[in-house]
Amino acid sequence: MSIFIDRSTKVLVQGITGKEGSFWTKHMMDLGTNVVCGVTPGKEGQEVEGVPVYHSVKEASLHHDVDASMLFVPPKFTKDAVFEALDAGIKKIVTIGDGIPLHDMVAIRQASKEQGAMVVGGNTSGVISPALAMMGSFPHWIERVYKKGNIGVMTRSGSLTNEVTAMVVKAGYGVSTLIGVGGDPVPGTRFAEFLELYEQDEETDAVVIIGELGGTMEEEVAEAIKEGRFTKPLVAFLGGRTAPKGQKMGHAGAIVSGGKGSVEDKIQALTSAGALVADRPRLVGTLLEELGVEKK
């Protein structure tokens, strides 16, 4: 098993005829993702990689069973596209757009929570269960990073995920499911909300979170461990420990503000909950070994 996506997940692609959409649809299918249909208004009747295209999500879902929607939609139109997917009753949505307006993300998160749906992103590469399936833009063919195994990975960053996950793989581990929650201040779904899925997943023996300064998502993970909602071993790596106060470091969400979000606070919260924090990417694998996590 894996979480969020596997080979049985029936995926619709919004924005499938665009450059990004068609390119990544091909790679998603190459990995084994079950892409059943796509949507681009005005392009009904066309096909992309043998997949039929419809004018609207509603129309597509009349002809296909759909479990999840993958959005390749520009940030300005993301809110509309997410609401269209929600309106068609889709409960798993991944949006990779970088630059979604803040107030749009508030509306997206609020609506999806109320409807019991999970939106992953924006500003992310998406979700991948290596050797099985993915929704997003991962170069799944890089074995140094995307190797199947028993470690769940959650991350706020893209390039840093390669760096850290490569170290996990180098230590002899692999990944069950990797979820990029994204680098924005308001991600659709937060670290702690995925922990429950990893907790129940038989193929995940431990979780690595790749966090950074800003916000309170890492603190919520600590809370979940303290309250017993997550009981598996957890190792964190956090970027921005030496970042100057009040400085936004790259991601819109990576800033200490209102006295909250410093890496020191996050380390304190996580270690007091019993998680281990790696000072350097290289040490993530070592700490998994220290926790006695089996390599399989």
Added chain:
Amino acid sequence: MKLYEYQAKEVFEEVGITIPKSKLIERIEDLDDALKEVGTPCVVKSQVLSGGRGKAGLVVFTKTAKEATEEASRLFEHELKIKQLLIEEAVSIKEELYVSITVDPASAKALLIVSKEGGVDIEILASESPEKIIKEPIDMRYGLMPYQASRLAYKLGYDAGISKSLKKIFLKLYHVFVQYDAELVEINPLFITEANEVVAGDGKLMIDDNSMHRQPRFEKGQSDYKSDAEYEAAKEGIPFIEFDGDIGLMCAGAGLTTTVYDLIHYEGGSVANYLEFGGPNYKKALESMQICLIVPSKVILVVTFGTIARADVMARGIVDAIKELQPDRPIVTCIRGTNEQEAVSILKEAGLEPIFDTEEAVRKAVELAKGGRL
């Protein structure tokens, strides 16, 4: 995008929030006219985007025209290159409050935050006396309801007149928050004057950068950037921050760049600039290096682990940029990811010694910055 105080106050005034009488000047010659309009005593306020202006001596209370002239002259000659001063009427203050509206990511709501202890650093207040801060969640579908604003205003314990004014200000501030796609809108301090008027003593308005396409009113000009390098980077759409250390970073991805920034400090080095040339900018090696070279640094460190941003394309870009720009300082490269074998040969052919391990590359850069050899 962070607005200047005078811009935030312009917006406040437009929605009907009372602000003190004031006049913006850009040269000392205009001070007399401003003083005629505003009167003395007055407050001379530097229009800079950093916080803590009072403590830094950038906001000064002056009693006479002579004092105002002295302070204004001093500030115009300040090393921070202050370009604008707001000359503002000194109101007679009875009390100072704090009020702000921001987004709460976990609950997906807006948050109206009020305290009777304004004028202080709200972060310090939040950690030392959180009980003195009142928070009201706002469902953004419906907006701030009048009853919420009213309930909060009366909770503060003022007389009916002031409470009514506060309620109106909360509602107007929420209007600004929505209209300008704000990350944060804040009035600190919000004055209650001797005449029981409620007046915005300061103004902070931060517009969400991702919403700038639908906020055409405010555009950043060259003078709004801290340096030429920051302006050049912004024009190219390259994320860039200037610091005052030794090592120029030219890395890919926000998280990785931030981590390299940390590792340099762990190794006892310092950072001259943060620059991301990954993602959509991975073909902009030349532009990126050009910007890095504007900054006084001792070495440039390139660290990437690109996927869509192919390693070979980035390596080729670096090599071409070196040929064209003939940098006057060493370049350390650690380029990995898609097609990294090709990247290695491209770098080696150009006489560079590619490194594969981030920490090793960081140590090399720190050593070079301290005067070591390549």
